[in-house]
Amino acid sequence: MSQDETTTDAPAGRAPSRRALLGWGGAGLALGAVAAGGTAAALRTGSDAQPAGADATSGSAVPFHGRHQAGIATAVQDRLHFASFDVTTDDRDELIALLKDWTKAAARMTAGDAVGGGAVGGPAEAPPDDTGEALGLPPSRLTLTFGVGPTLFEKDGKDRFGLKKRRPEALIDLPKFSGDNLDSTRSGGDLCVQACADDPQVAVHAIRNLARIGFGKIAIRWSQLGFGKTSSTTPDAQTPRNMMGFKDGTHNIAGTDNAALDQHVWVGEKDAKGDERWMAGGSYLVARRIRMHIETWDRTSLKEQEDVFGRDKAEGAPVGRKHERDTPHLKSMLPTAHVRLAHPDSNGGVRILRRGYSFTDGTDGLGRLDAGLFFLAYQRDVRHGFVPLQQKLAANDALNEYIQHVGSAVFAIPPGVRGADDWWGRELFA
C-alpha cells in the first residue's frame, strides 16, 4: 500500500467514512453532546480543549490537535488497547514517512472517520485501506497517544536513527525494583500507542490499523487490553473500583487542575533545553503490568484488606474519616499502608497522574486468573515521579503480598500535534 493510498482523504464518490455511515444518527450524537453541556469543549480545537471535567458524552470525538496530546488529561474513557512496537526498519526516512502516515490515520480515526480511502467502495482488486470493524460506530471519545522508548535513541550501542543526542535525560532505563518479576516479552519497546475509547472495538480497530499501516517497518512487541478504568481524572464523577474492589483514583491529578498538570505532568519550556527542546509540552509515561494474586486477596479478611490500603472498602474514606474526599490522617494508617506510603506528604510533594485499567487475560494454567492492574502513570520527570514512589512502595507496601510487577516500559510522550501539517515526533526528527 503506498503512502498516498493510506493517508489521503477519500475522493468524492469513493468510500463512505464512519461519520458518513452514521448519517443523521452521528450528527444527533454530536448535537446531543453539545446540548448536554459540552458546548465550550465542542467549540474549542486543542486536544487539551476537552479537559477531564468537561462533559464527555461517550459517543463524541475528542479533538486530536492541540498543545498536549489527548489521552493524558482527557477524561478517562472506559476501555484501553495499549501497544508497544519494535521498529524493524533501519531507514530514518522510512520511519519518518510512517510517523506521518500514522498521524494522518490517527487524526481521521479519532474524528470517527475511516483510514485513507475507507473500508468499502474502493477498487475491488485491492485490499481496502481500513479494516472495517469500526464502520458505523461513533468516535467513542477515541484518543491515540504516541510515545518513544529509550531503544529508539540507542540500542545495543547503536545510534539507529541519528537520535542518540536527542534522548532526554529524564527518559531513563527504569532501575530494577525489589520484587520485580519482569517478562521481557511484555516489557520495553521503541514506540507506543495508547488507544483509549468508550467502545473496545474502536480502540482495537485503531491499534490494528496503525500496525497494518506500519507493516514491514514496525512490529507489535506486546499489547495490553484494559477495561474498567482504575483511575479518574474527573473528581466530580463516581470513582471507579479496581479488581480488588476498592475505589481507585480518588486522589489523582484532575484533568482540569492546570496548576498541578504544569507542576507534575507537562514538561515545561525550562525543562526542555537544547537537544531536548522537542519535549516541551510533552510528558513521560511509565507502564507497568501488575498481576494481582486475586485468589489470595479474596481469602483475606475485610479488616486486613482495608488496612492494606488505609481506606475503607465501601466509601473509600481514609482511616478514621467518614467520606472519600476527606483529608487523610496518614499517621492513623499502618506504616505499611499503600495510601500512607504513596501520599505526596510522605514523598516531598511528589505527584503523578494515574490512568490505568484493569485486565483479565484468561487463566495461567494453574487455575488462577491472570488479572490485575495495567498501571499507567504520566509525569514531568520519571526520576522525580514514579522512581522514588515505586522504590518506597517496593520496599514497604503491605500490598506487595498480593501483587507482582510482571511487565514494564517507559516512554517519552511528545507534545501534541499542532495542525494538519504537523506529525507525531516532527520536532524530534527536525
Ligand SMILES: C=CC1=C(C)c2cc3[nH]c(cc4nc(cc5[nH]c(cc1n2)c(C)c5CCC(=O)O)C(CCC(=O)O)=C4C)c(C)c3C=C
Ligand atoms: C508507583 C506508584 C504506584 C503504584 C505502582 C501503585 C499500584 C497500585 N495501586 C493500587 C490501588 C490504589 N492506589 C491508591 C492510591 C495511590 N496509589 C499511588 C501510586 C501507585 N500505586 C498513589 C500516588 C496514590 C495516591 C495516594 C494519595 O495521594 O492519597 C488507592 C487509594 C485511592 C486513590 O487515591 O486512588 C488505591 C485503592 C493497586 C491495586 C496497585 C497495584 C496493583
Ligand SMILES: [Fe+2]
Ligand atoms: Fe496505588
